[in-house]
Amino acid sequence: MFAARPLLRSVRLLVSLLCLMMGLALFVATPGGFAQSYQKAVWVPVDHTIERGLERFLERAFAEAQEQQADLVILHLNTPGGDVDAADQIGQLIRQSPMHTIAYIDNQAFSAGTYIALNANEIVMTPGSSMGAATPIDLAGNAADVKFISGWSKKMVAAASLNNRQPDVARAMVEIDTEFPGLKPKGTVLSLDARQAKTLGYADRVVSGKEELLASLGISGDSLQVIEPTGGEKVARWVTSPYVMSLLLIIGLVGIVVELFAPGFGVAGTISLVSFGLYFFGHYVAGFANWLHIGLFVIGIILMILEIFLPGGIVGAIGFVSIVTGLVMAAYDTQQGLASLGIAVIVTALVAFLLIKRYGVKGLFGKFVLGDAQRNEEGYVAPKDQRDLTGKSGIALTPLRPAGVVKIHGKRVDAVSAGGFLEAGTSIVVVQVEGARVIVEQE
Structure with a gap:
Protein backbone atom coordinates (compact mmCIF):
# COMPACT_ATOMS: atom_id res chain seq x y z
CA MET A 1 0.00 0.00 0.00
CA PHE A 2 2.79 2.39 0.95
CA ALA A 3 4.80 1.39 -2.09
CA ALA A 4 1.97 2.59 -4.33
CA ARG A 5 2.28 6.18 -3.18
CA PRO A 6 5.61 6.92 -4.92
CA LEU A 7 4.16 5.34 -8.06
CA LEU A 8 1.08 7.58 -7.82
CA ARG A 9 3.28 10.65 -7.39
CA SER A 10 5.32 9.59 -10.41
CA VAL A 11 2.16 9.25 -12.52
CA ARG A 12 0.95 12.69 -11.45
CA LEU A 13 4.33 14.22 -12.26
CA LEU A 14 4.33 12.54 -15.66
CA VAL A 15 0.82 13.86 -16.45
CA SER A 16 1.90 17.37 -15.42
CA LEU A 17 4.97 17.18 -17.64
CA LEU A 18 2.85 16.00 -20.59
CA CYS A 19 0.41 18.89 -20.12
CA LEU A 20 3.30 21.35 -19.95
CA MET A 21 4.84 19.92 -23.11
CA MET A 22 1.51 20.12 -24.95
CA GLY A 23 1.13 23.76 -23.90
CA LEU A 24 4.64 24.56 -25.10
CA ALA A 25 3.98 22.79 -28.38
CA LEU A 26 0.82 24.82 -28.91
CA PHE A 27 2.68 28.01 -28.01
CA VAL A 28 5.45 27.28 -30.51
CA ALA A 29 3.07 26.13 -33.23
CA THR A 30 1.16 29.39 -33.20
CA PRO A 31 2.82 32.22 -35.24
CA GLY A 32 4.19 34.82 -32.86
CA GLY A 33 3.73 32.54 -29.88
CA PHE A 34 0.05 33.39 -29.16
CA ALA A 35 -2.40 30.53 -28.99
CA GLN A 36 -5.65 32.50 -29.29
CA SER A 37 -7.16 32.50 -32.77
CA THR A 230 -16.81 57.53 -46.13
CA GLY A 231 -16.27 60.84 -47.96
CA GLY A 232 -19.02 62.45 -45.90
CA GLU A 233 -17.50 61.16 -42.66
CA LYS A 234 -14.12 62.61 -43.66
CA VAL A 235 -15.75 66.01 -44.21
CA ALA A 236 -17.60 65.67 -40.90
CA ARG A 237 -14.33 64.90 -39.06
CA TRP A 238 -12.73 68.01 -40.57
CA VAL A 239 -15.69 70.31 -39.97
CA THR A 240 -16.31 69.30 -36.35
CA SER A 241 -12.81 70.33 -35.33
CA PRO A 242 -13.19 73.38 -33.02
CA TYR A 243 -10.66 75.34 -35.06
CA VAL A 244 -12.35 74.61 -38.39
CA MET A 245 -15.78 75.36 -36.89
CA SER A 246 -14.61 78.83 -35.88
CA LEU A 247 -12.91 79.40 -39.24
CA LEU A 248 -16.02 78.45 -41.23
CA LEU A 249 -18.22 80.74 -39.14
CA ILE A 250 -15.73 83.60 -39.53
CA ILE A 251 -15.64 83.16 -43.31
CA GLY A 252 -19.43 82.90 -43.48
CA LEU A 253 -20.13 86.03 -41.42
CA VAL A 254 -17.35 88.10 -43.01
CA GLY A 255 -18.69 87.09 -46.42
CA ILE A 256 -22.10 88.51 -45.51
CA VAL A 257 -20.57 91.80 -44.35
CA VAL A 258 -18.46 92.14 -47.51
CA GLU A 259 -21.56 91.41 -49.61
CA LEU A 260 -23.42 94.21 -47.84
CA PHE A 261 -20.64 96.61 -48.82
CA ALA A 262 -20.71 95.42 -52.45
CA PRO A 263 -24.28 95.44 -53.80
CA GLY A 264 -25.17 92.43 -55.91
CA PHE A 265 -24.57 88.77 -55.11
CA GLY A 266 -20.96 87.97 -55.92
CA VAL A 267 -17.84 86.12 -54.79
CA ALA A 268 -18.19 87.06 -51.12
CA GLY A 269 -21.78 85.81 -50.99
CA THR A 270 -20.84 82.56 -52.70
CA ILE A 271 -17.96 81.90 -50.31
CA SER A 272 -20.24 82.69 -47.37
CA LEU A 273 -22.87 80.19 -48.52
CA VAL A 274 -20.22 77.50 -49.12
CA SER A 275 -18.81 78.02 -45.61
CA PHE A 276 -22.19 77.76 -43.92
CA GLY A 277 -23.07 74.81 -46.16
CA LEU A 278 -19.93 72.94 -45.08
CA TYR A 279 -20.65 73.76 -41.44
CA PHE A 280 -24.17 72.30 -41.56
CA PHE A 281 -23.28 69.39 -43.87
CA GLY A 282 -20.44 68.22 -41.62
CA HIS A 283 -22.51 68.43 -38.45
CA TYR A 284 -25.48 66.78 -40.18
CA VAL A 285 -23.37 63.79 -41.33
CA ALA A 286 -21.82 63.56 -37.86
CA GLY A 287 -25.33 63.30 -36.41
CA PHE A 288 -25.39 66.61 -34.52
CA ALA A 289 -27.39 68.89 -36.85
CA ASN A 290 -30.89 68.22 -38.18
CA TRP A 291 -33.33 69.92 -40.52
CA LEU A 292 -34.74 72.07 -37.70
CA HIS A 293 -31.36 73.70 -37.16
CA ILE A 294 -30.84 74.22 -40.89
CA GLY A 295 -34.38 75.63 -41.21
CA LEU A 296 -33.80 78.12 -38.39
CA PHE A 297 -30.67 79.37 -40.13
CA VAL A 298 -32.39 79.74 -43.52
CA ILE A 299 -35.38 81.53 -41.97
CA GLY A 300 -32.99 83.86 -40.18
CA ILE A 301 -31.24 84.77 -43.45
CA ILE A 302 -34.59 85.46 -45.13
CA LEU A 303 -35.70 87.70 -42.26
CA MET A 304 -32.42 89.62 -42.38
CA ILE A 305 -32.98 90.27 -46.10
CA LEU A 306 -36.55 91.37 -45.45
CA GLU A 307 -35.24 93.89 -42.92
CA ILE A 308 -33.80 95.83 -45.88
CA PHE A 309 -37.30 96.41 -47.23
CA LEU A 310 -39.14 96.49 -43.89
CA PRO A 311 -37.11 98.87 -41.74
CA GLY A 312 -37.80 99.00 -38.04
CA GLY A 313 -35.34 96.49 -36.61
CA ILE A 314 -37.80 93.90 -35.30
CA VAL A 315 -37.69 91.59 -38.32
CA GLY A 316 -33.89 91.85 -38.45
CA ALA A 317 -33.55 91.14 -34.73
CA ILE A 318 -35.71 88.02 -35.02
CA GLY A 319 -33.67 86.93 -38.02
CA PHE A 320 -30.40 87.40 -36.13
CA VAL A 321 -31.68 85.34 -33.18
CA SER A 322 -32.85 82.62 -35.58
CA ILE A 323 -29.43 82.46 -37.29
CA VAL A 324 -27.56 82.26 -33.98
CA THR A 325 -29.93 79.57 -32.66
CA GLY A 326 -29.53 77.44 -35.77
CA LEU A 327 -25.72 77.66 -35.75
CA VAL A 328 -25.34 76.94 -32.03
CA MET A 329 -27.88 74.09 -31.92
CA ALA A 330 -26.19 72.41 -34.90
CA ALA A 331 -22.86 72.23 -33.03
CA TYR A 332 -21.97 69.01 -31.18
CA ASP A 333 -21.67 71.01 -27.97
CA THR A 334 -23.62 74.19 -27.13
CA GLN A 335 -20.73 75.72 -25.23
CA GLN A 336 -18.31 75.05 -28.08
CA GLY A 337 -20.85 76.39 -30.57
CA LEU A 338 -21.24 79.63 -28.61
CA ALA A 339 -17.46 79.96 -28.27
CA SER A 340 -16.87 79.47 -32.01
CA LEU A 341 -19.69 81.87 -32.90
CA GLY A 342 -18.40 84.44 -30.40
CA ILE A 343 -14.95 84.36 -32.00
CA ALA A 344 -16.54 84.70 -35.45
CA VAL A 345 -18.68 87.67 -34.38
CA ILE A 346 -15.67 89.50 -32.89
CA VAL A 347 -13.60 88.99 -36.04
CA THR A 348 -16.55 90.01 -38.25
CA ALA A 349 -17.14 93.16 -36.22
CA LEU A 350 -13.48 94.09 -36.61
CA VAL A 351 -13.66 93.53 -40.39
CA ALA A 352 -16.84 95.63 -40.63
CA PHE A 353 -15.18 98.45 -38.65
CA LEU A 354 -12.16 98.42 -40.97
CA LEU A 355 -14.38 98.43 -44.06
CA ILE A 356 -16.43 101.36 -42.77
CA LYS A 357 -13.27 103.26 -41.87
CA ARG A 358 -11.74 102.59 -45.27
CA TYR A 359 -14.73 102.90 -47.61
CA GLY A 360 -17.48 104.51 -45.55
CA VAL A 361 -21.05 103.22 -45.34
CA LYS A 362 -21.87 101.91 -48.80
CA GLY A 363 -23.90 99.28 -50.54
CA LEU A 364 -26.82 97.49 -48.97
CA PHE A 365 -25.31 98.12 -45.54
CA GLY A 366 -26.22 101.76 -46.02
CA LYS A 367 -29.91 100.79 -45.90
CA PHE A 368 -29.54 100.29 -42.15
CA VAL A 369 -27.85 103.65 -41.53
CA LEU A 370 -29.20 107.16 -41.98
CA GLY A 371 -26.80 108.81 -44.40
CA ASP A 372 -28.02 112.42 -43.99
CA ALA A 373 -27.65 113.88 -40.51
CA GLN A 374 -29.61 117.00 -39.49
CA ARG A 375 -27.57 119.49 -37.43
CA ASN A 376 -29.37 122.56 -36.11
CA GLU A 377 -26.23 124.66 -36.01
CA GLU A 378 -25.47 123.97 -39.65
CA GLY A 379 -28.97 123.71 -41.03
CA TYR A 380 -30.40 120.71 -42.82
CA VAL A 381 -29.42 120.24 -46.47
CA ALA A 382 -32.09 118.41 -48.46
CA PRO A 383 -31.09 115.66 -50.88
CA LYS A 384 -30.42 116.76 -54.46
CA ASP A 385 -33.52 117.06 -56.64
CA GLN A 386 -33.28 114.40 -59.35
CA ARG A 387 -36.77 114.68 -60.87
CA ASP A 388 -35.20 115.72 -64.19
CA LEU A 389 -34.04 112.11 -64.63
CA THR A 390 -37.61 110.87 -65.15
CA GLY A 391 -37.95 109.28 -68.58
CA LYS A 392 -34.22 109.21 -69.28
CA SER A 393 -32.46 106.01 -70.36
CA GLY A 394 -29.26 104.44 -69.12
CA ILE A 395 -27.56 101.16 -68.29
CA ALA A 396 -27.24 99.12 -65.07
CA LEU A 397 -23.64 99.18 -63.84
CA THR A 398 -24.33 96.60 -61.11
CA PRO A 399 -27.05 93.99 -60.63
CA LEU A 400 -30.20 95.53 -59.10
CA ARG A 401 -31.60 93.29 -56.31
CA PRO A 402 -33.51 95.64 -56.25
CA ALA A 403 -30.96 98.30 -55.29
CA GLY A 404 -27.86 99.04 -57.31
CA VAL A 405 -26.04 101.60 -59.43
CA VAL A 406 -27.00 102.76 -62.93
CA LYS A 407 -25.35 105.09 -65.42
CA ILE A 408 -27.47 107.86 -66.97
CA HIS A 409 -25.91 110.34 -69.40
CA GLY A 410 -22.43 109.47 -68.11
CA LYS A 411 -23.38 109.93 -64.42
CA ARG A 412 -23.52 107.19 -61.75
CA VAL A 413 -26.87 107.17 -59.96
CA ASP A 414 -28.08 105.01 -57.05
CA ALA A 415 -31.34 103.42 -58.19
CA VAL A 416 -33.96 100.82 -57.29
CA SER A 417 -35.56 98.36 -59.70
CA ALA A 418 -39.35 98.59 -60.04
CA GLY A 419 -39.69 95.08 -61.42
CA GLY A 420 -37.39 92.81 -59.43
CA PHE A 421 -33.90 91.69 -60.37
CA LEU A 422 -32.02 93.35 -63.24
CA GLU A 423 -28.63 92.09 -64.38
CA ALA A 424 -25.63 94.35 -64.86
CA GLY A 425 -25.54 95.71 -68.42
CA THR A 426 -29.34 95.84 -68.76
CA SER A 427 -30.72 98.91 -70.55
CA ILE A 428 -32.96 100.83 -68.16
CA VAL A 429 -35.28 103.82 -68.11
CA VAL A 430 -36.21 106.01 -65.13
CA VAL A 431 -39.94 105.63 -64.48
CA GLN A 432 -40.27 107.58 -61.23
CA VAL A 433 -38.31 109.77 -58.81
CA GLU A 434 -39.41 110.05 -55.18
CA GLY A 435 -37.12 112.50 -53.41
CA ALA A 436 -33.71 110.86 -53.52
CA ARG A 437 -35.15 107.52 -54.64
CA VAL A 438 -34.71 106.84 -58.36
CA ILE A 439 -36.89 103.97 -59.64
CA VAL A 440 -35.98 102.26 -62.92
CA GLU A 441 -37.20 99.39 -65.04
CA GLN A 442 -35.90 97.50 -68.05
CA GLU A 443 -36.19 99.55 -71.20
Missing part, protein backbone atom coordinates in the same frame (compact mmCIF):
# COMPACT_ATOMS: atom_id res chain seq x y z
CA TYR A 38 -9.90 34.63 -34.30
CA GLN A 39 -12.57 33.77 -36.82
CA LYS A 40 -12.98 37.24 -38.33
CA ALA A 41 -10.98 40.43 -37.82
CA VAL A 42 -11.56 44.01 -38.97
CA TRP A 43 -9.00 46.80 -39.34
CA VAL A 44 -10.13 50.35 -38.46
CA PRO A 45 -7.87 53.40 -39.03
CA VAL A 46 -7.87 56.00 -36.24
CA ASP A 47 -5.66 58.76 -37.60
CA HIS A 48 -5.30 62.53 -37.56
CA THR A 49 -6.84 64.64 -34.78
CA ILE A 50 -9.47 63.09 -32.54
CA GLU A 51 -12.81 64.93 -32.72
CA ARG A 52 -16.53 64.24 -32.54
CA GLY A 53 -16.67 63.25 -36.21
CA LEU A 54 -14.27 60.37 -35.45
CA GLU A 55 -16.60 59.25 -32.68
CA ARG A 56 -19.48 58.91 -35.15
CA PHE A 57 -17.28 57.00 -37.63
CA LEU A 58 -16.13 54.54 -34.97
CA GLU A 59 -19.71 53.98 -33.83
CA ARG A 60 -20.54 52.92 -37.39
CA ALA A 61 -17.35 50.85 -37.69
CA PHE A 62 -18.00 48.86 -34.50
CA ALA A 63 -21.65 48.34 -35.44
CA GLU A 64 -20.62 47.13 -38.91
CA ALA A 65 -17.97 44.82 -37.44
CA GLN A 66 -20.54 43.30 -35.08
CA GLU A 67 -23.01 42.81 -37.96
CA GLN A 68 -20.27 40.91 -39.82
CA GLN A 69 -19.83 38.73 -36.69
CA ALA A 70 -16.22 39.81 -36.23
CA ASP A 71 -14.57 38.76 -32.99
CA LEU A 72 -11.52 41.05 -33.29
CA VAL A 73 -11.19 44.78 -33.99
CA ILE A 74 -7.72 46.22 -34.63
CA LEU A 75 -7.59 49.99 -34.18
CA HIS A 76 -4.67 51.40 -36.15
CA LEU A 77 -3.79 54.46 -34.03
CA ASN A 78 -1.76 57.31 -35.45
CA THR A 79 -2.83 60.55 -33.80
CA PRO A 80 -1.35 63.55 -31.98
CA GLY A 81 -4.45 63.68 -29.75
CA GLY A 82 -7.49 65.92 -29.82
CA ASP A 83 -10.80 66.44 -28.08
CA VAL A 84 -10.86 64.61 -24.72
CA ASP A 85 -14.68 64.52 -24.67
CA ALA A 86 -14.67 62.65 -27.99
CA ALA A 87 -11.95 60.32 -26.67
CA ASP A 88 -14.02 59.66 -23.55
CA GLN A 89 -17.00 58.57 -25.66
CA ILE A 90 -14.77 56.44 -27.90
CA GLY A 91 -13.28 54.78 -24.81
CA GLN A 92 -16.76 53.90 -23.61
CA LEU A 93 -17.60 52.48 -27.03
CA ILE A 94 -14.53 50.21 -26.89
CA ARG A 95 -15.25 49.04 -23.32
CA GLN A 96 -18.82 48.10 -24.16
CA SER A 97 -17.91 46.22 -27.32
CA PRO A 98 -18.25 42.42 -27.10
CA MET A 99 -15.34 42.07 -29.55
CA HIS A 100 -11.70 41.78 -28.55
CA THR A 101 -9.96 45.09 -29.35
CA ILE A 102 -6.29 45.67 -30.08
CA ALA A 103 -4.75 49.14 -30.25
CA TYR A 104 -1.93 48.98 -32.80
CA ILE A 105 0.52 51.92 -32.65
CA ASP A 106 3.18 52.14 -35.35
CA ASN A 107 3.87 55.88 -35.11
CA GLN A 108 2.24 57.91 -32.34
CA ALA A 109 -0.76 57.85 -30.02
CA PHE A 110 -0.43 60.89 -27.79
CA SER A 111 -2.86 62.59 -25.41
CA ALA A 112 -6.44 61.50 -26.20
CA GLY A 113 -5.00 58.77 -28.43
CA THR A 114 -3.29 57.21 -25.40
CA TYR A 115 -6.61 57.15 -23.55
CA ILE A 116 -8.25 55.32 -26.46
CA ALA A 117 -5.40 52.78 -26.50
CA LEU A 118 -5.70 52.14 -22.75
CA ASN A 119 -9.36 51.17 -23.17
CA ALA A 120 -8.44 48.41 -25.65
CA ASN A 121 -7.88 44.84 -24.48
CA GLU A 122 -4.31 44.87 -25.81
CA ILE A 123 -1.76 47.45 -26.91
CA VAL A 124 0.74 46.49 -29.60
CA MET A 125 3.55 48.84 -30.63
CA THR A 126 6.37 48.86 -33.17
CA PRO A 127 9.96 50.03 -32.57
CA GLY A 128 10.11 53.81 -32.93
CA SER A 129 6.49 54.40 -31.97
CA SER A 130 5.44 56.47 -28.94
CA MET A 131 2.50 57.08 -26.61
CA GLY A 132 1.72 59.32 -23.60
CA ALA A 133 1.96 63.12 -23.11
CA ALA A 134 -1.73 63.21 -22.23
CA THR A 135 -2.07 66.59 -20.48
CA PRO A 136 -5.25 68.27 -21.78
CA ILE A 137 -4.83 71.75 -23.29
CA ASP A 138 -7.25 74.55 -24.15
CA LEU A 139 -7.82 76.25 -27.52
CA ALA A 140 -4.97 78.67 -26.78
CA GLY A 141 -2.51 75.78 -26.39
CA ASN A 142 -2.12 76.16 -22.62
CA ALA A 143 -2.57 73.41 -20.05
CA ALA A 144 -6.14 73.11 -18.75
CA ASP A 145 -7.01 74.16 -15.21
CA VAL A 146 -6.09 71.97 -12.23
CA LYS A 147 -9.63 70.70 -11.72
CA PHE A 148 -9.93 69.46 -15.31
CA ILE A 149 -6.46 67.87 -15.23
CA SER A 150 -7.32 66.07 -11.99
CA GLY A 151 -10.51 64.65 -13.50
CA TRP A 152 -8.76 63.56 -16.68
CA SER A 153 -5.96 61.95 -14.67
CA LYS A 154 -8.53 59.79 -12.87
CA LYS A 155 -10.03 58.74 -16.20
CA MET A 156 -6.59 57.75 -17.47
CA VAL A 157 -5.93 55.72 -14.30
CA ALA A 158 -9.31 54.00 -14.61
CA ALA A 159 -8.58 53.07 -18.23
CA ALA A 160 -5.13 51.75 -17.30
CA SER A 161 -6.64 49.67 -14.49
CA LEU A 162 -8.82 47.79 -16.99
CA ASN A 163 -5.81 45.63 -17.83
CA ASN A 164 -3.93 45.98 -14.54
CA ARG A 165 -1.46 48.59 -15.76
CA GLN A 166 0.47 50.71 -13.25
CA PRO A 167 -1.70 53.72 -12.27
CA ASP A 168 1.26 56.03 -11.57
CA VAL A 169 2.42 55.72 -15.18
CA ALA A 170 -0.97 56.97 -16.39
CA ARG A 171 -0.88 59.83 -13.89
CA ALA A 172 2.66 60.77 -14.95
CA MET A 173 1.37 61.13 -18.52
CA VAL A 174 -1.13 63.79 -17.38
CA GLU A 175 0.04 65.65 -14.27
CA ILE A 176 2.70 68.27 -14.99
CA ASP A 177 3.21 69.61 -11.47
CA THR A 178 3.68 66.21 -9.80
CA GLU A 179 7.01 64.40 -9.50
CA PHE A 180 7.00 60.64 -10.08
CA PRO A 181 10.35 59.16 -8.97
CA GLY A 182 11.77 56.85 -11.58
CA LEU A 183 9.28 58.06 -14.20
CA LYS A 184 9.59 61.83 -14.62
CA PRO A 185 10.60 65.01 -12.76
CA LYS A 186 8.18 67.78 -11.85
CA GLY A 187 7.33 70.17 -14.69
CA THR A 188 7.23 67.54 -17.45
CA VAL A 189 4.85 64.88 -18.73
CA LEU A 190 5.68 61.28 -19.46
CA SER A 191 5.80 59.77 -22.92
CA LEU A 192 6.98 56.23 -23.69
CA ASP A 193 8.65 54.61 -26.65
CA ALA A 194 7.86 50.99 -27.48
CA ARG A 195 10.64 49.54 -25.35
CA GLN A 196 9.73 51.62 -22.29
CA ALA A 197 6.05 50.85 -22.74
CA LYS A 198 6.77 47.11 -22.87
CA THR A 199 8.96 47.32 -19.76
CA LEU A 200 6.28 49.23 -17.80
CA GLY A 201 3.47 46.97 -18.97
CA TYR A 202 1.84 49.57 -21.20
CA ALA A 203 2.55 47.59 -24.37
CA ASP A 204 1.56 43.94 -24.42
CA ARG A 205 3.70 43.18 -27.46
CA VAL A 206 6.27 44.84 -29.69
CA VAL A 207 6.18 43.71 -33.32
CA SER A 208 8.15 44.76 -36.37
CA GLY A 209 5.06 45.78 -38.30
CA LYS A 210 1.57 44.92 -39.51
CA GLU A 211 2.63 41.63 -41.10
CA GLU A 212 4.10 40.28 -37.87
CA LEU A 213 1.05 41.42 -35.92
CA LEU A 214 -1.34 39.60 -38.24
CA ALA A 215 0.87 36.52 -38.28
CA SER A 216 0.93 36.41 -34.48
CA LEU A 217 -2.86 36.50 -34.51
CA GLY A 218 -3.16 33.81 -37.16
CA ILE A 219 -4.83 36.22 -39.60
CA SER A 220 -4.08 36.42 -43.31
CA GLY A 221 -4.01 39.81 -44.98
CA ASP A 222 -6.58 38.68 -47.56
CA SER A 223 -9.18 37.82 -44.92
CA LEU A 224 -8.74 41.10 -43.01
CA GLN A 225 -11.73 43.41 -43.49
CA VAL A 226 -10.82 47.13 -43.57
CA ILE A 227 -13.50 49.65 -42.59
CA GLU A 228 -12.68 53.11 -43.96
CA PRO A 229 -14.52 56.40 -43.32
